Amino acid sequence: MARYLVTGGCGFIGSHLIERLLAAGHKVRVLDDLSTGKRENLSDGVPVTVGDVADADAVRAAMAGEDGEGVDGCFHLAAVASVDRSREAWLETHHANLSGTIAVFDAARRANPAGPVPVIYASSAAVYGDNPNMPLTEDAATRPLSAYGADKLGCELHARVADGVHGVPTAGFRFFNVYGPRQDPKSPYSGVISIFAGRIARGEPITVNGDGEQVRDFIFVKDLVRYLTAAMGHPQPGAPVYNVCTGRPTSVNRLAEVLADLSGRPLDRRYGPARPGDIRTSIGDPTRLVAAFGMSCDTPLEDGLRQTLAWL
Ligand code: NAD
Ligand code: UD2
Known part of the structure; x- marks a missing residue:
């Protein structure tokens, strides 16, 4: 202890x-x-x-x-x-x-x-x-x-x-x-997954900033x-x-589609202006992490999203 x-x-x-x-x-x-x-x-x-x-x-x-x-x-x-x-x-x-x-x-x-x-x-x-x-x-x-x-x-x-x-x-x-249960879905400063998950689950529209083809490593x-x-x-x-990181890229568009699919709700997606200073692509290389700790970030995105939706 x-x-x-x-x-x-x-x-x-x-x-x-x-x-x-x-x-x-x-x-x-x-x-x-x-x-x-x-x-x-x-x-x-x-x-x-x-x-x-x-x-x-x-x-x-x-x-x-x-x-x-x-x-x-x-x-x-x-x-x-x-x-x-x-x-x-x-x-x-x-x-x-x-x-x-x-x-x-x-x-x-x-x-x-x-x-x-x-x-x-x-x-x-x-x-x-x-x-x-x-x-x-x-x-x-x-x-x-x-x-x-x-x-x-x-x-x-x-x-x-x-x-x-x-x-x-x-x-x-x-x-x-980072995403998962307890990430505040109501805060405008929250991560995209919690914002989208909360809105889709409530049947509200989501706003994609820019064309939605920017990618992140969730x-x-x-x-x-x-x-x-x-x-x-x-x-x-x-x-x-x-x-x-996982080393796996997911676009914001794809994320919205998977969340709608998992929650069984129609996707009401609107496109707004790109966020000023938004990074287009962010993907990490986990090699050093895995070598040092002998484990990878292995929860598949769909599983993690299911747990996030279940918490809402
Ligand atoms: P969070 O906002 O949920 O947690 C931050 C916590 O720090 C909150 O409980 C907040 O009340 C507290 N806090 C803020 N300012 C403080 C202050 N001046 N004194 C004492 N407490 C204060 O955010 P999180 O996502 O849990 O982030 C945790 C850490 O991970 C942060 O250092 C953040 O920068 C880092 N981080 C988060 C992400 C992500 O994707 N969520 C990505 C990169 C880094
Ligand atoms: C995340 C972290 C930040 C920092 C950074 C590292 C959060 C909240 N922020 O910023 O702390 O560590 O990574 O590079 O986790 N988006 C939409 N619609 C929305 C909300 C977001 O399209 O309603 C887009 C947004 O424009 C961006 C992507 O989703 O292209 C991810 O946005 P984010 O705010 O979740 O995270 P990011 O990468 O800006």
Whole structure:
């Protein structure tokens, strides 16, 4: 049994991670400002501190725990997870997304008398920006187009400092497009799958941005959280980063058709203007991920979509 702090634990991905940690018998506590996360995403009894991850005192206190028992590691997922929000609220999202990450690394170096504790953190495929070299390997050039992507790249650079200068072991995961139950279908900042699934299930029209032939690499959330827990179990030196992806492309048009088919509803699809700055193609190469962890993101899209629809 280990004790972990999960920042952003009330969110979509955090809540699945916590489910897995609790099932394995670990003790978990959460730091979350509840800006998009919800307590209802977690089972009763998981202690939640409501606070800002960019508040260094709040992070230190959350790592120490109420009884001062400390932690064995931190999963850092708290962030403003929307590219659009990072355009609208540049400085505010920067505080959460980059300063918040530095606050976590900083607290991790003094979290235990025995020494620094590992931090497993969420990066993003957004670090690649418009790099056209598909599928993207971790060595592909990073050229973020958004404040969100720039801050996630900043997290990776500071992870190298955390590791090299302060002895904090880290692992960063460049999530591609994550989907699954508990991704908010009502938020305009949510992922395309939850938005489409919610609207199709309610018999409402969907809007495809642009021609719908843009493609994404969709990963099911339950596949993803296995890597986070595995990385915590085997911290590696050198601040490694890993793509979390399937290597399989799906267009937005195809996604809409499969969702309509699975939910048994007619597809009312309308086409709107392309989203400014939208990336045309995003496909990751999972080779490094599979080599390091010995497992791939293997839930077929249809299965993951069925589970997502069943949750609505
Ligand atoms: P989410 O919005 O459901 O979860 C983020 C959580 O962080 C929420 O509970 C929110 O309340 C909390 N939070 C936000 N700002 C905070 C702050 N300043 N202080 C404390 N808590 C704060 O989003 P998610 O999809 O679960 O994302 C989790 C992580 O994965 C994020 O770091 C995100 O950038 C990253 N990510 C997600 C995707 C995706 O496809 N969903 C893709 C790439 C990366
Ligand atoms: C996702 C992540 C982002 C970042 C990025 C990495 C979400 C919400 N965002 O951004 O955090 O990590 O990947 O590159 O998961 N679309 C429509 N209609 C809609 C909604 C979306 O056509 O109603 C299109 C959208 O224009 C885009 C595609 O669907 O072409 C995917 O959009 P998204 O917002 O789900 O994800 P993305 O790839 O912009």
